[in-house]
Amino acid sequence: MPELDQNGFLVPIKAVDRILLLKMKNLIPTIRTGASVLVLAASVSPFHAQAATFAEDVTFVNAHTPVIVLRDDAGRAKIAVSPAWQGRVLTSTAGGNSGTSFGWINRSFIAAGQLQPHINPYGGEDRFWLGPEGGQYSIFFAKGTTFDLANWFTPAPVDTLPFEMVKRSQSSATFRSVFAVTNYSGTRFDVSVHRQVRLLAASDAADKLGLKSLKGLSLVAYETINRITNEGDVPWDKAKGLLSVWILGMYNPSPATTIVVPINSGPESELGVKVTADYFGNIPPDRLVVKDDVIYFSGDGNFRSKIGINPKRSKSLLGSYDAANKVLTVVQFSQPEGVVDYVNSLWKIQDHPYSGDAANSYNDGVPSPGAKALGPFYEIESSSPAAALQPRQSLTHIHRTYHFIGNEQSLNSLALATFGVSLQEIQDALPKK
Numbered sequence: 001m002p003e004l005d006q007n008g009f010l011v012p013i014k015a016v017d018r019i020l021l022l023k024m025k026n027l028i029p030t031i032r033t034g035a036s037v038l039v040l041a042a043s044v045s046p047f048h049a050q051a052a053t054f055a056e057d058v059t060f061v062n063a064h065t066p067v068i069v070l071r072d073d074a075g076r077a078k079i080a081v082s083p084a085w086q087g088r089v090l091t092s093t094a095g096g097n098s099g100t101s102f103g104w105i106n107r108s109f110i111a112a113g114q115l116q117p118h119i120n121p122y123g124g125e126d127r128f129w130l131g132p133e134g135g136q137y138s139i140f141f142a143k144g145t146t147f148d149l150a151n152w153f154t155p156a157p158v159d160t161l162p163f164e165m166v167k168r169s170q171s172s173a174t175f176r177s178v179f180a181v182t183n184y185s186g187t188r189f190d191v192s193v194h195r196q197v198r199l200l201a202a203s204d205a206a207d208k209l210g211l212k213s214l215k216g217l218s219l220v221a222y223e224t225i226n227r228i229t230n231e232g233d234v235p236w237d238k239a240k241g242l243l244s245v246w247i248l249g250m251y252n253p254s255p256a257t258t259i260v261v262p263i264n265s266g267p268e269s270e271l272g273v274k275v276t277a278d279y280f281g282n283i284p285p286d287r288l289v290v291k292d293d294v295i296y297f298s299g300d301g302n303f304r305s306k307i308g309i310n311p312k313r314s315k316s317l318l319g320s321y322d323a324a325n326k327v328l329t330v331v332q333f334s335q336p337e338g339v340v341d342y343v344n345s346l347w348k349i350q351d352h353p354y355s356g357d358a359a360n361s362y363n364d365g366v367p368s369p370g371a372k373a374l375g376p377f378y379e380i381e382s383s384s385p386a387a388a389l390q391p392r393q394s395l396t397h398i399h400r401t402y403h404f405i406g407n408e409q410s411l412n413s414l415a416l417a418t419f420g421v422s423l424q425e426i427q428d429a430l431p432k433k
Contacts, residue, residue, distance in 0.1 A: 054078060054093035057101040061090055064110050070171050070199045070222075077220040079199055082124070084162040087175035087195050089126035089249075094220040094405055100325070102220070102403050104250040104377040119154040121374055126224050126401060128195055129158045129246040130181070131383060132343035135350040137241030138184045145184075147347035155181050163195065171199040178231065187240040190232035196225040205402055208332065211417055216410030223400040230389035238354065242386040244343045245397035249331065250377045253301025256324035258426050259361045259378065260419045261295040263313040276308035276357065279346075280367075283307070286431040287363070294421055296429035297361055301376025304365035308357035311340050311385075317418065318359055318380060319402075321411075321426045327403060328411050330418050333359070333382035334398040341386045354386055 052060075058080045061067050065085065071078045076099070079092040091103030103125035110122055133140045134147055145151035163175035177193045205221035206214050226245045236242055263274060274290050277283050283305045287298040297307055299320050309318075316335035321328050335358055344356035362379035366372065384397035404414055412423045419426075 052101045052105070053098050054080070054091065054095070054101045055097035057091050057103070057105050060107060061105060061110065064113065068165075068168065068173060070173060070197065072171065072199060072201065076218070077199060079197070079220065079222050081173055081197050082122075083165045083173075083175060085122050085124065086128045086158055086161075086177070087163040087165070087173070087197060088122070088124040088128065089197060089222065089224065089401070090122075090124045092125065092220045092222065092401070092403060094218045094403055100327070100405075102251060102327070102329070104252050104375065106375070115160060118149070118152055120159050123250050123377070125249040125251060126197075126222075126399060127158075127248050127250075128163075128193065128224075128226060129248060130155070130191075130228075131244040131246040131345055132241075132353070132356065133345035134347035135344055135353050136183075136185050137187075137343065137353055138345075139181045139189075139243070141184050143182075143184055143186050152347075157181065157191075163193070173197050181243075183241045185241055188232070189236065189243055190230070191243070192229045192231045194227040194229070198223050198225065200400070208400065209330065209402070209418060211414075214404075214414075217404045217406035217414065219402060219404045221400065221402040223398055225396060225398050226384075227394050227396040228387060228389075229394040230387075230391055233391050235391065236387060236389045238341070238386070238388060242341075242343060242354075242388055244356075244386050245384040245395065246381065247333070247383075247397065247399040248379055248381045249399075249401060250375075250379050251299070251320070251329065253299050253364070253376050253378045254322055254324050255300045255302075256427075257299035257320055257322045257378065258429060259297040259299045259318070259320045259363075259380070260415075260421065260426055261297065261307070261309060261318040261359065261361065262315045262419050262421075263293060263295060263309060264315060265293040271312040272310045274313060276310070277305070279306040279308070280304050289429050294419065296426070298363055298430055299361075299378035301364045301373070301378055303363055304367055304373070306360060306362045309359040310355070311335065311342055311358040314358040316358070316382075318361065319419065320378070320380065321415065321423060323423070323427050325405075326408065326411065327405055328414060329380075330402040330404070330414075331380045331382065332400040332402070334384075334396070336385060339385045341388075342383060343386050356383070356386075358383055 080090045091101045093099035106123040157179035163177045167174040175195045200221040289296040319330040341354040342356035360381040364375035387395040
């Protein structure tokens with residue numbers, strides 16, 4: 001089992017184990033294309049490709065970068081966090097070291113140890129990003145470039161640069177970072193980030209979800225409290241572009257996993273479209289089912305697609321159910337009432353740059369025929385409103401993740417209480433293939 005030092009970091013693995021990992025690393029095939037190296041998704045891994053335990057995932061990552069583990073008093077609910085990778089939550093478990101690891105870890109990429117120019121997809125179930133991704137106020141495209149993959153670059157402060165850990169306890173850790181980014185229109189933003197990762201007790205989890213009891217369920221629950229501050233001397237103004245906090249969680253997919261998004265029902269003339277689903281082309285009807293008050297989306301990691309929910313439709317809650325492993329995941333986030341200005345991340349010059357999404361979900365798959373998928377994984381995301389901040393003013397966005405395991409009766413009661421639908425409705429929602 002992994003051991004912790006006095007600062008809460010994992011004790012490095014033994015030299016013989018590190019040598020084994022390096023040997024395994026050399027077996028990983030790569031394709032070189034110019035300056036880039038594409039690591040194949042089917043690469044050899046020193047541990048199980050699927051259903052890894054928490055200890056296995058943490059030990060693997062710790063061979064490449066320091067990991068801290070936060071835990072409850074009983075040592076059953078645990079989360080693994082990487083300071084070097086922007087204080088991201090890598091994975092979590094409700095069953096201690098031998099329990100199932102819920103986060104998706106990109107083992108082949110991590111083992112390869114080679115930084116990529118466009119993005120460094122380490123994985124993890126809660127990572128800090130900033131929006132918008134596309135449009136005239138994008139911070140992923142340089143001024144004057146075309147909106148295509150060749151010109152898309154993740155800003156280093158949310159990709160390769162570490163966050164500083166400033167405080168730590170048994171169940172929480174706090175990080176900070178100070179940097180500048182410039183958008184497509186040439187506007188510079190001087191930013192500081194304050195990010196707290198905090199494990200939640202079962203009673204806190206029940207309270208935040210508005211539940212009286214979690215009887216019959218094992219769980220791990222945590223929240224990240226993400227605050228950005230305008231550290232410059234100039235106000236952040238809509239006319240020149242705004243930033244937003246963007247939290248993304250990557251999870252292990254399965255053919256039996258369905259993403260569930262409750263939405264506010266009502267006419268499109270008042271609330272807008274029920275779902276934006278054309279990010280990467282049309283989604284087949286066996287992968288996306290849209291009803292008046294709920295959306296079902298495949299989380300099998302086998303078809304590249306993405307959906308978005310605008311703030312008028314969003315209920316600040318979504319999640320997934322893995323029927324094969326009996327895991328119910330709930331993601332909850334802060335969403336100020338009545339606020340509708342959210343950055344638009346579509347890859348084009350936009351007529352409405354503040355008509356973006358409050359919540360998103362992504363299912364991985366091959367980007368084009370013959371290409372390799374990045375994962376596989378599926379993703380659940382939330383965003384803050386656009387941050388129109390005066391100098392020294394801040395915006396805070398909270399993103400909570402809950403994983404529940406237990407008997408189907410208890411999970412069904414929880415699904416009804418949170419999503420408003422039963423387990424059977426979730427399992428039957430998408431047409432069987």
